[in-house]
Amino acid sequence: MTTHKNWSADEKLQIVLEGMSPRANISEVCRRHGISSTAYYEWKTKALAGMKQGLKTTPGGAETALRHENARLKKLVAEYALINDRLQETLEGHPLGKNDGGSS
Secondary structure (H helix, E strand, O other): OOOOOOOOHHHHHHHHHHHHOOOOOHHHHHHHHOOOHHHHHHHHHHHHHHHHHHHOOOOOOHHHHHHHHHHHHHHHHHHHHHHHHHHHHHHHOOOOOOOOOOOO
16 A cells, blocks of 8 residues: 655756757656656646746735835834924923024
């Protein structure tokens, strides 16, 4: 009775790359690693799909969303800095000047 091995993603990738090398014999690669050719081709399909997805650059993708979130957070920090300055002016009883540390 054979036991079923749970292959890690790194192991699967190494096997797929081995099978994709020039003059590789898929049957021999599968036999050497104890996997079926069906498993090999499924792993290869998934690996290539992942590579394709990694190469895509979509204009409404994650990068754009991160840029918008970064801009939103910068605006919030600026607003809170202004609020903090106004509160400090109120507590100290005099307005803070731009460059003189509040001596205006």
